[in-house]
Amino acid sequence: MNTNKIALSLLCLFAIAGCSTVKLPDISSNSVEGIESYVKDWPLLTEKIEHLSYSELHQKCGSQKPKGAEQAKIFGCSEINLVNKTCTIFLPNNYESWALAHEKEHCKGGDHDNIIQDYYNKWIIYNNQKKTN
Numbered sequence: 604m605n606t607n608k609i610a611l612s613l614l615c616l617f618a619i620a621g622c623s624t625v626k627l628p629d630i631s632s633n634s635v636e637g638i639e640s641y642v643k644d645w646p647l648l649t650e651k652i653e654h655l656s657y658s659e660l661h662q663k664c665g666s667q668k669p670k671g672a673e674q675a676k677i678f679g680c681s682e683i684n685l686v687n688k689t690c691t692i693f694l695p696n697n698y699e700s701w702a703l704a705h706e707k708e709h710c711k712g713g714d715h716d717n718i719i720q721d722y723y724n725k726w727i728i729y730n731n732q733k734k735t736n
């Protein structure tokens with residue numbers, strides 16, 4: 604079984620765009636910057652935080668940048684693995700506190716742009732396939 608197949612690295616693009624001009628979406632009270640919704644029935648993940656130098660951070664998170672965002676600054680990213688139930692947060696040494704808060708929410712199923720939901724859906728399909736094999 605290749606668990607890497609459904610492992611996923613997530614990059615915080617909202618955070619990058621959100622540093623100055625982006626208007627926050629209208630979301631409810633205890634909201635964390637950039638988090639729009641939460642995936643239902645999200646499992647509990649083991650959270651780990653790793654601090655990296657900026658060049659290491661670029662290596663770890665940079666490949667996830669979508670087209671058009673190549674110049675964007677990286678504030679952090681999370682690697683979520685639902686097979687192993689782990690969520691590793693990567694941050695620079697002098698990280699912004701909101702970046703940590705944002706990534707922590709990803710570990711709890713916090714979502715934007717349906718990134719986490721898509722991954723969760725894939726994981727469900729993967730589990731169902733495993734059962735029938």
Ligand SMILES: [Zn+2]
Pocket residue numbers: 614615616617618637705709715
């Ligand atoms: Zn994010």
